[in-house]
Amino acid sequence: MKEITGRLLRVAGLTLRAARVGAIVSAYGLLLGASAAGRLGRRRGGDGGGGGGVKDGERWVRMLTRLGPSFIKIGQLVSTRRDLLPPEMTGPLARLTDSAPPPSGRRIRLAVRAAYAGRPWPFREFVWEPVACGSIATVHEAVTRDGRRVAVKVRRPGIQTVMERDFALTRAVMGALGAVPKLREMPFKMMHEQVGSAILRQLDFSAEASALAELRANLSGLGNVRVPEPLPGLCTPEIVVMEYIGDLRRFGPDDLDAGARRQVVRAVLTAVYEMLFIDGVVHCDLHPGNLYFDERADLVILDAGFVIRLPDEVRRSFADFFINMAMGDGWACAQVVIESAAHIADDRHVPDFRAALTELVREAAGTRSGEFDLARFAGRLFDLQRRFGLFPAPEFAFPLLSLLVIEGMIKNFDSGVDFQAEAVPVLRRRNMPRERTARP
Numbered sequence: 001m002k003e004i005t006g007r008l009l010r011v012a013g014l015t016l017r018a019a020r021v022g023a024i025v026s027a028y029g030l031l032l033g034a035s036a037a038g039r040l041g042r043r044r045g046g047d048g049g050g051g052g053g054v055k056d057g058e059r060w061v062r063m064l065t066r067l068g069p070s071f072i073k074i075g076q077l078v079s080t081r082r083d084l085l086p087p088e089m090t091g092p093l094a095r096l097t098d099s100a101p102p103p104s105g106r107r108i109r110l111a112v113r114a115a116y117a118g119r120p121w122p123f124r125e126f127v128w129e130p131v132a133c134g135s136i137a138t139v140h141e142a143v144t145r146d147g148r149r150v151a152v153k154v155r156r157p158g159i160q161t162v163m164e165r166d167f168a169l170t171r172a173v174m175g176a177l178g179a180v181p182k183l184r185e186m187p188f189k190m191m192h193e194q195v196g197s198a199i200l201r202q203l204d205f206s207a208e209a210s211a212l213a214e215l216r217a218n219l220s221g222l223g224n225v226r227v228p229e230p231l232p233g234l235c236t237p238e239i240v241v242m243e244y245i246g247d248l249r250r251f252g253p254d255d256l257d258a259g260a261r262r263q264v265v266r267a268v269l270t271a272v273y274e275m276l277f278i279d280g281v282v283h284c285d286l287h288p289g290n291l292y293f294d295e296r297a298d299l300v301i302l303d304a305g306f307v308i309r310l311p312d313e314v315r316r317s318f319a320d321f322f323i324n325m326a327m328g329d330g331w332a333c334a335q336v337v338i339e340s341a342a343h344i345a346d347d348r349h350v351p352d353f354r355a356a357l358t359e360l361v362r363e364a365a366g367t368r369s370g371e372f373d374l375a376r377f378a379g380r381l382f383d384l385q386r387r388f389g390l391f392p393a394p395e396f397a398f399p400l401l402s403l404l405v406i407e408g409m410i411k412n413f414d415s416g417v418d419f420q421a422e423a424v425p426v427l428r429r430r431n432m433p434r435e436r437t438a439r440p
Helices: 002-044 052-067 069-079 087-097 105-115 159-178 188-203 205-222 258-279 312-326 330-340 350-365 374-388 394-413 419-429
Strands: 123-126 137-144 149-155 239-243 281-283 291-293 299-301 307-309 341-344 390-392
Touching: 002 052, 002 159, 052 069, 052 087, 069 159, 105 149, 149 205, 159 188, 188 205, 205 239, 205 258, 205 281, 205 307, 258 281, 258 299, 258 312, 258 394, 258 419, 281 394, 312 330, 312 350, 312 394, 312 419, 330 341, 330 350, 330 390, 350 374, 374 390, 374 394, 394 419
Parallel strands: none
Antiparallel strands: 123 137, 137 149, 149 239, 281 307, 291 299, 341 390
């Protein structure tokens, strides 16, 4: 009986969440649609369109904020693509990176006290007013009993239930898409399980503390990248306590001269390539709210919630694809995709896929420094895979996500950066591409 009651409560909760999401999306959809129609009418009438775009950006922020943490995360990722979206959209969305509305002070106090229930209170001082507030947690300053200044990341109360319901809703949507005849071969459910589960793992703060320690160890050899040290004895499944790094400053292109901008770009890219090609422990959420400078002008990476450990085979295959792409070897890139595919449709012609991808890589290799567009390349690659029925392992989404999140920011700092050339030194430190099936 208890199990049946629990199941009914879960169904009721999911139904209420679906109704709330539907109502919010419908309401804001009408506003955004009316605004778009108005701008179109003004353009046809010879008017420049006015400031509707700015208002729309604010509406997107309000809508995503009301929808909750899962949707705020989408907004954070979208805000990084300043190279693809207008500033009136990305500017407002950028506020979601660390200025989401905080829970009440009372709820934060209850959550922190509950996390340390049954053990001695570990802090001499605790500042209950958050210094930063994201979609999943608030961050506070504190001093431990032994006098160490720390940052304390506190999981939002009640967030797990909301995100699990959102996960169930999106699973149902993916299942419906998979039932569409033309889309049946697309691995929607598999992708959802991989990516959705990774997003849900951000709620496990014990795992985040471990990821912080792993990233800190892996990137320590770079010399100009810092990751705060976690204090494992004070961390819980709901709280991460870490080294406090003072004098952090956010940076934008206008704050730095050309030389400093290039230095920032290369530091970020080197760190990401180190994760992707050497360590396999990948930070997939390097938006501006997680990247800072310290007083020594070192790059500081914060927040290790969305960190993925790539299987060795995926890491090696992705590195092989990237270095062969940098070398302009489309045949080898195609072979990597074919050998690592999770599924190949029986009625598709692999040689035609190989020829099409070879041409795509040839075009990418022929672009001048700074002209390579990863988002466009990835879109065309996915389209080729869809057309020829070669579907990648879901884990390949994560290295691409990591690169897509930083690409917009990187190009905003240095439009001439060559993504492929900057990867080569890191790729050379690992083994060169593995021998694969010989060319015919």
